[in-house]
Amino acid sequence: MSELDRRIFLKLGAAAVIGTTLAPGITLFQAFAQDETEGRTSSKDRWGMVIDTNKCTADCTECTAACRTENNVPLFGDPRYDGHWIRKVTVTPKTDGAHSRSLPLLCNHCEHPPCQHVCPVAATFTREDGIVMIDKHRCIGCRYCMIACPYKARTFVFKNTEKWSNPDVPKRGKGVVEKCTFCAHRIDKGQIPSCVEACNKSGEKAMVFGNLNDPNSEIVQYIREHAPKGLREDLGLEPKVFYKGI
Amino acid sequence: MAKGKITYSTIRGDSPGYYALVCVLGALSLAGFGSAFMMFSQGHYITGMTNAVPWGLPIVIAIYLIGLSAGSLVLSALSSVFGKTEFKAFSRMASLLAALLMISALISIVLDWGKPERILVPFFSINPRSMFSLNGMLYSAYITICFVYLWAMFNEKEKLVKIIGFTAVFWAVLVHSGTGAIFGFVGARELFHSPLLPPSFIAAALSSGTALMIMVLYFTFRFTGRKLDEELLRRLGFYLAMFIIVVAYFVFIENITRSYWPSNYAMQKFLLLSGNKYSLIFWLGMVGCGLVFPFVILINPATGKSVRWILVASALVVTGVLAERYTIVIPGQVLPLEIFPGMNVTSDFQDGQINDYSISLAETLYGLGLTSLVFFLYVLALKFFELMPEEAVIASDIPDTSGTGKN
Structure with missing residues (x-):
């Protein structure tokens, strides 16, 4: 050289x-x-949910049906493409003699949402109250978020659908990713998510929804008393949907 | 360059064979774009992708082309950066091919989006934590580097060529690490989550890129009737064998590590021992075609010196690395997510079950089309730009340094 x-x-x-x-x-x-956990302490509201799997029964689908109607979640009659914002899952421990449980699975609105971290265009964002949302106008449909979510909480709109039951919730055309919003449009009106409302009204009263930042709220009391667990807490994402009894 | 200057010239490109090749490649590319348009207008249900397997062949093809590209670029820098001046004659062809492969890979990624019409969004809405966002910048800078490199070579700016050559090699390392990190950083999926993915992506890029260049060089020189010193292909074949060893090492370490720990037994059994198409692609495609068969061909003295056999080995590697890309992208999604460790899970959303993925016709055309696009543009470029050397021979005054030269 x-x-x-x-x-x-x-x-x-x-x-x-x-x-x-x-x-x-x-x-x-x-x-x-741009830390998504900022609102954990500063925000007045931090929404979370507890599900009591001792109460939830396998044959009840009130929550999923209510969600489908409320949020226009598309059904194509093909399980590979159907949208799911909340779904019923049956879990059976692999150890002998243990009994199975039924429970709803939805977006966990993680404090550290990997879907938001991987989104190339920052279409996924966390609201100040901790709700993880998708800007459907910005989403390019690359589906990296679906790869990154450990709960399979996101679905892709594989084709257009004509049926839109609720005019309050914006339509999603094909080609974007969608998921549970904790019914943010209802929360902003002072209501609770439609799945929780349906569970309370005609289901098994297995869901508690509330403000994790309010020490006097029902959910905080419930968590103090029953110490429910998040799913795959080992991943360190700090999910805000907690399960009692699994 | 003490030894006679290399003269570059355009190819004639007026034979019926040339026009036939252009037409076939053009038609295939059009078919690819046609199928991309079908995906755009109909929705992704015409592909084999589902909500459980949201990434299919387009992503496999994209990372495959990116790998081939990084390999080609490093090859084109062999002379300017690593002092292997005998390969200087190929620099222009290789760096053009590197640019075209990367362009095609980017097209493959963008047209796979649900909303390809939002192509400008990533330019204005950046997420520095997203490997996709960062890679977008790495890839577009890479294409720019390739073209500046070409420009410098065309204008014979030796010093600039050297600087860009260094930059290009450094950048190719970044590009491939970044591509590996798209998968390696995902903690949600056991088969993706691995710090070995970025370096093993580089290794596979070098092996597949070298193999592709061997084939492209051989056929380009053969069809244009120009002289290509077979010794050059033999030396590239030697490099290829070395790269294969590195890839094999990564594959071995990654799988032995995973197979050791009990929580991964089910996953590794599925991938390695189940006898389904994923394990067949692993063993026959990735290990057989990508590593074992070509390596045996290349190190066996009876076959390793024959250009014909080197070509066979190269074709095997190019196929095997496609299988390797498939094995990185697909099985990690086909296996169910472990949402409830230690439990059996059932639901009407395919939880807890193996989610099959089959490549659809639309995706096949898509993959074929975007691969053909590379060679369509390459063949056209040869006719309009002075990319090809009149001959590629080893000048007698260059000392042999490759280790196989005595043969």
């Missing part, structure tokens, strides 16, 4: 080292600056 080559090489090498050292730091700094 000639002297000139060596000098170029050293300069580029130095630049590369500085670049690789600084770039991730700057990127992460920016990423954490």
Whole structure:
């Protein structure tokens, strides 16, 4: 190598080292600056949900039906493409003699939502009250969020549908990802999510919804008393849907 | 360059064979765009993708083309960066191919979106924490680097060529690490989550990129009737064998690590021992075609020196790395998510079950079309730009450094 080559090489090498050292730091700094957990302490409201799997029964689908009507969640008659914002799941421990339980599974509105971290266009965002939402006008439909969500809480709109039951909830055309919003449009009107309302009214009263930042709320009392657990808490995402009895 | 200057010239491109090739590649590309338009107008249900397997062949093809591209670019930098001047004659072709492969990969990603018409959104709405967002920047800068590199080579700005060459190699490492990180960073899926993915992506890029270049060089020189020193292909074949060892090491370490721990037994059994199409693609495609068969061909003295056999080995590697890409993208989604560890799960949303994925006709055309697009543009570019050397021979005054040169 000639002297000139060596000098170029050293300069580029130095630049590369500085670049690789600084770039991730700057990127992460920016990423954490827009910390989604900010509202956990500062916001008045922090919505969460508890599900009592001792009460929930396998043959009841009041919550999923109410959600489908409320949020125009599309059904195509093909399980591969049907939308699901909330679904009923039956779990049976692999150990002998244990009995199975039925429970609803929905978006956990994580404090650290991986779907939001991976979204290339920041279409997924966390509201101040902790609800994780998708801006359907910004979503490009790349489906990276569906890859990143450990709860399979997101579905893709595989084709257009004509049926829209509730005019209060915006239509989603094909090509975007959608998921549970904790019925943000109802919460903003002072109501509770339609699944919880349906469960209370005609179901098994297995769902408690409320404000995790209000020490006097029913949900905070419930959590204090029963210590329900989130799903896959080992992943460190701090889900805000808790389950009692599994 | 002490030894005779390399003369580049356009190819004639007026034979019936040339026009036939252009027409076939053009038609295939059109079919690919046609199927992309069908996906756009009908919705993604015409693909094999489902809510359980949201990423299908378009993503496989995209990361495959990206790998081929990074490999080609490094090859084109062999002479300017690593002093392997005998490969200088190929630099222009290789860096053009690198740019075209990356362009096609980007098209494959964008047309796979549910909303490809929102192509401008990522430019104005950036999420620095998203590997997709960061890779978008890495990829577009990469294409720019390829074209600046080409420009510098066309204008024979030797010093600039050297600088861009260094940048290109560094950038190719970033691009491939970033591509591996798209999967490796996802903690939700056991088969994705691995710090080995970025480096093993680089390794597979080098092996598949070298293999592709061997084939492209051989056929381009053959069809244009220009002279190509077979020794050059033999040396590339030697590099290919070395790259295969590195890939094999990563595959081995990754799978032995996963197979060791009890919580992964079911997953590894599914991938390695189940005998379904995913394990067949793993063993026959990725391990057989990608690693074992070509390696045996290349190190066996009886076959490793024959250009014909080197071509066979290259074709196997190019196929095998496609299988490797498939194995990275698909089985990780086909396996159910562990939402309730230690429990059997059932639901009407395919929870707790193996979610089959089959490539649909639309996706096949999509993949074929976007791959053909690369070669369609390549063949056209050869006719209009001075990319191809009149001959590629090893000048006698260049010392042999590759280790196989004595043969």
